[in-house]
Amino acid sequence: MTERILEHPVLGSLEAGKTVTFTFNGLEYEGREGEPIAAALLAAGVRTLRHHEESGKPRGIYCNIGHCFECRVEVDGIQGVRACLTPVRDGMAVRESGVLPSPVRDWRKNNA
């Protein structure tokens, strides 16, 4: 479980902020208004944001600034949204898109 840095020797105290409630894969979480989805989930101890579309292996944030797309999730029905740079909003429904079928690869295993 990770935690928030409430006091910082150089940056000072974390400003009081509004709490928002959102869901990830159907479970309810709280976040600070304005922070990215990935930060809110990490603060709640959630590291796995998706499973690879083909292999199903777990993935979490990697670059955290929008370059790598490893944190892509589905937000209110829109796929491919980067959790690292999308601020959480009250009532937001976040879920992972899940593993996709790979018929060509599966066919090749036995035929190619």
Add this chain to the structure above:
Amino acid sequence: MTDRDMIVCRCEEVTYGELTDTAEKFGCTSRELKLRTRAGMGYCGGRTCRSLVDAIALAATERDVTQITLKYQPPVRPVHFGDLGVITND
């Protein structure tokens, strides 16, 4: 997990073994390595693994300092089809 099974391209899950075998077999450039293995052709457009793919290819080929090794093509970020071709008069 061995080195051979290590993933180099995170998007397309192309392994170190696949890349080094391909580079050795064909003595190929980064571009050919990409086309043969799909490394760098996934969601991030190769932003994460391009330096690694380059390093494998450069073991067999010389670097041309005037040519970007893995070409960039638009769109450089994934775009929803619905968002393409929309003209707004801003």
Add this chain to the structure above:
Amino acid sequence: MRDLIIIGSGPAGLTAAITAAEHGLDVLVLDEYHKPGGRLLGQLYEEPGGTWWNGIEESRKLAERAGVLGLDIRLGKSVHNIEQVNSSWLVHADCETFEAKSLLLATGAAEAPVAIPGWTLPGVMSVGAAQVMTNVHRVKPGKRGVIIGVNVLSSAIAMELKIADIEVAAIALPKTNQVNGSASNPTEVMNALLHVSHMAPSLFVKMGSKLMKNDFMKKMGITFYPKNGVRMWDIPVMLRKAVIRIEGTDQVEGVTLATVTADGKVIPGTEEVIGCDFVCIAGGLYPLAELAALTGCPFYHINELGGFVPLHSQDMRTPLDGLYVAGNITGIEGAKVAMSQGKTAALSIAKDLGQDIADTSLSEAVRQISSTRTDAHIQFHPEVDAGRRKLQEYWDLHDAEKRKVMV
């Protein structure tokens, strides 16, 4: 039509926007992040005088000045294509297209990785990711971390994690393979570190850096480098141990380290596992120049600048009409250099658009880029000056060719 679109609201982009607005230009700034500041946001280090360079505070100052000038800054906008049509620039961002007479690319840098078996596990992140989580979002990346890759950036961020009370169990090398290159070679890493020895005097006093002037002594230094590392800010910096594997089933549980020879070969039987819940990958930075590459602008690979950079002049012009660059897209350097490049770019743009900019103020701005570079506390590459000279030679060649064609 707008005078100028700036892509990137980091130190270069914001400084350029402010300067351009001060000279009466109509400017639009686009950035895909939800806060202005770019990579500047995460930065936090103590300067030689004992004052802190606080990136959040610096970003806030720039954004505040931009606000006073009424600048149009649109955040959360990802640019996916740019094109020059007739004599204007079209910028395609998500579902919108913007048009301007000139375009400044200030897209900064991206992180290059080193690859280690297990590096796709949740809990493994780039070192910059841990920095942003800690300093910007104020969420700990984990309780105890290991940083893979010993360089200027990773050392600076290790210290930032430490300040935020996050334990860094070790900074170690990546294991040697075809993709990790010199980052996995203890001797080469030590040579690179000697250039920044002023950052951590105690570390290098222990290593006897005064004795390291010749290659033989360097070799001795790395041969006798303590296996368990030398402590810097109480974090063990390991140059003779490499991470050979990241352990964990569903997320990071630890790393396996092994002792390596002076040229990075793993010594069998020396493996040990240490526990951690996050791992940072630190392979350095490279100029993020993908948008410039779409325009047909010539590029050159210059090691000292961090990779391929778009051809540009000292006053930040590219060979393409109306296209300018500033900041880390031109080569990896600190935020202060980026700011002075941003200012210079804005003056060149204003001049090219017919504003009354004295030649002396432009040359003064160019001079300031070099003096900022000389005064910089850290250099990402010790030979950055040589890199800049190489690029200038390419520019001069290009310029001479162009003149020939015109004659």
